[in-house]
Amino acid sequence: MGAGAAGLDVAGAVPAKRRRALAAKTRGGRPRQARRRAQRPTALQRLFRACRAVFKGPGTVPAPPKVALLRAMLDRMRLEDVGLSPHRFIRTRDNAAQGNLTITQRIIYKSNNFSMVIFHLPQNAVIPLHNHPGMTVFSKPLIGSMHVKSYDWADPDYPAALSPDDQQLRLAELVVDDVFTAPCDTSVLYPTAGGNMHQFTAIAPCAILDILGPPYSIEEDRDCTYYADVPYSSQHPMTDNEQEGPRLAWLKEVEMPGDLEMCTVLYTGPPISDR
Ligand SMILES: [Fe+2]
Numbered sequence: 001m002g003a004g005a006a007g008l009d010v011a012g013a014v015p016a017k018r019r020r021a022l023a024a025k026t027r028g029g030r031p032r033q034a035r036r037r038a039q040r041p042t043a044l045q046r047l048f049r050a051c052r053a054v055f056k057g058p059g060t061v062p063a064p065p066k067v068a069l070l071r072a073m074l075d076r077m078r079l080e081d082v083g084l085s086p087h088r089f090i091r092t093r094d095n096a097a098q099g100n101l102t103i104t105q106r107i108i109y110k111s112n113n114f115s116m117v118i119f120h121l122p123q124n125a126v127i128p129l130h131n132h133p134g135m136t137v138f139s140k141p142l143i144g145s146m147h148v149k150s151y152d153w154a155d156p157d158y159p160a161a162l163s164p165d166d167q168q169l170r171l172a173e174l175v176v177d178d179v180f181t182a183p184c185d186t187s188v189l190y191p192t193a194g195g196n197m198h199q200f201t202a203i204a205p206c207a208i209l210d211i212l213g214p215p216y217s218i219e220e221d222r223d224c225t226y227y228a229d230v231p232y233s234s235q236h237p238m239t240d241n242e243q244e245g246p247r248l249a250w251l252k253e254v255e256m257p258g259d260l261e262m263c264t265v266l267y268t269g270p271p272i273s274d275r
Helices: 016-025 032-038 043-054 064-075 086-097 240-244
Strands: 103-110 115-121 126-130 136-153 170-181 187-189 197-213 226-231 248-254 262-264
Touching: 043 064, 043 103, 043 115, 043 197, 064 136, 064 197, 115 126, 115 136, 170 197
Parallel strands: 103 262
Antiparallel strands: 103 115, 115 197, 126 197, 126 226, 136 170, 136 187, 136 197, 170 248, 226 248
């Protein structure tokens, strides 16, 4: 009978099977258990798993505790967590000075239930006023500074909603009109609240991590519509009550602005696993 069949090493002190197991266990000078602990999921992977649990598909809106969970996770996300470096944004400031206002999007993940996308706006770039039909959208500014203006549709029973001169106009209430500078908290919009129609203007080059649940889909009637906003007073003189009430504007559907330049580039940051 040979040594292999006997399962012993040459000296016969340690069985060969046991010796191989020990070698595998301590390879690299660290026990396997310690290496396993070192492979903790990345922040992006943990966020992805949370999104997978939270977004249940078209026609659903996450419950408030789930929204709070995702918002808290996103609040902690940093530029480095999606594989981007601040130096890139210093370079893009130079590009903007040369008139390059192309907005880029990097799609980290997309399914029927949700998508994770990074938008990068050079300084002075504008994502024009647009809607998010049937969606819940989380937006986390990772770097930079931007002005956000957002609206929701006004209650159709609101007295001023009656009969604008231009029948293509629909009354909306201003929800946000403010500057956000990273690091700052995550904002959330809903199908009918939170500023479902919004516009971003980059004051400094910025990157935003967006989570859309569900994503846009032409096949499922969730295409993006663009709007122009018209001052409320263009159609009606303001009464004293109206001046003290919600800030109003008229929105009108428009074609996608011709000067909007948006391109998709490959996401090369930390990978996520869908297992
Ligand atoms: Fe948006």
